[in-house]
Amino acid sequence: MGVMITNGLWSDYASMAVRTGGPGPSGLSMLVVPLLNTPGVRMRRIKVGGQTSAGTTFIELDDVKVPISNLIGKEGMGMIYVMQNFNHERLSISIGVNRLSRVALSSAFEYVMKREAFGKTLMEQPVVRHRLAKCGAELEAHWAWIEQFTYMMTKLSEEEANRELGGLTALAKAQAGKVLEVCASTAVLLFGGNGYTKSGQGEIAESKFEAQSRFLGSIKCMLTNIGIYREVPGARIPGGSEDVMLDLAIRQLVKNFQRKTKELETIQERPKGSSKL
Incomplete structure (x- = not known):
């Protein structure tokens, strides 16, 4: 899975909406996903037309393990x-x-x-x-x-x-x-x-x-x-x-x-x- 995000290059963590349940919006939950030195995470900078200091980043996630304790709020919300x-x-x-x-x-x-x-x-x-x-x-x-x-x-x-x-x-x-x-x-x-x-x-x-x-x-x-x-x-x-x-x-x-x-x-x-x- 790949995502594009601002300031990814300088972030140790990112909050992401990921599917933890069934289809539809109710199956999505918010997690704190570790990035820095995390197995399965690859990041590269994307050059854009403006906002050169924004650090626009493409993040690839491959079987990244996230502990249950990293859930933000309630599951499905x-x-x-x-x-x-x-x-x-x-x-x-x-x-x-x-x-x-x-x-x-x-x-x-x-x-x-x-x-x-x-x-x-x-x-x-x-x-x-x-x-x-x-x-x-x-x-x-x-x-x-x-x-x-x-x-x-x-x-x-x-x-x-x-x-x-x-x-x-x-x-x-x-x-x-x-x-x-x-x-x-x-x-x-x-x-x-x-x-x-x-x-x-x-x-x-x-x-x-x-x-x-x-x-x-x-x-x-x-x-x-x-x-x-x-x-x-x-x-x-x-x-x-x-x-x-x-x-x-x-x-x-x-x-x-x-x-x-x-x-x-x-x-x-x-x-x-x-x-x-």
């Missing part, structure tokens, strides 16, 4: 644990990607304030301000959305949060990739030729934004714009690809809609009377 954890993972991805989008847009904002063409700065060109305004609206709307979800997670019970926010966090994660794509592509365009080079101002931008990108964990921007633009697929695929997230969001919202409609139908009918005052 593996799929439920995975799906519940996805809500937090997707929200975390949304937050990190939103920040990366802000780095791209703010770097372009700073650049057009000082770059001059035809006797005036680029910021004095209406078309430039228009591009920044459209990106800024997308960026700030998405940030307000994930701030709202984060607040709701602190106020709702775990059961309520999983039920109410599962589909919405999937939708926020899908939107994060779209926001990053528009902000990164706009930054490249506004930087012009400097946004397509690995030297000059692009080289300066590399050192300037390295510290800002380091807190994202697995993302290192090799240069301000092209590097960030290269990370777009890394935002749209991990944690559930964009199309899967959009479909999951609607399916979850349909379930909530049907449940709440049924609850409303059970409410006692209001007294009849005139609407006139």
Whole structure:
């Protein structure tokens, strides 16, 4: 059996959903699987288009022995644990990607304030301000959305949060990739030729934004714009690809809609009377 995972090369253990029972989701359990110096485990690094510090790893497992004591939670609950954890993972991805989008847009904002063409700065060109305004609206709307979800997670019970926010966090994660794509592509365009080079101002931008990108964990921007633009697929695929997230969001919202409609139908009918005052 083979699996692909982030940070596998540097991990002594990995949590995995494995089949311990019959067919279907109820046959899956969550285990802590030993990796380092474990017979039957082989690992090799996978080179990917972005996130060069993520340590993307292919792990092969061949008759690996795992003690019963390594079971996480209850047997047969593996799929439920995975799906519940996805809500937090997707929200975390949304937050990190939103920040990366802000780095791209703010770097372009700073650049057009000082770059001059035809006797005036680029910021004095209406078309430039228009591009920044459209990106800024997308960026700030998405940030307000994930701030709202984060607040709701602190106020709702775990059961309520999983039920109410599962589909919405999937939708926020899908939107994060779209926001990053528009902000990164706009930054490249506004930087012009400097946004397509690995030297000059692009080289300066590399050192300037390295510290800002380091807190994202697995993302290192090799240069301000092209590097960030290269990370777009890394935002749209991990944690559930964009199309899967959009479909999951609607399916979850349909379930909530049907449940709440049924609850409303059970409410006692209001007294009849005139609407006139």
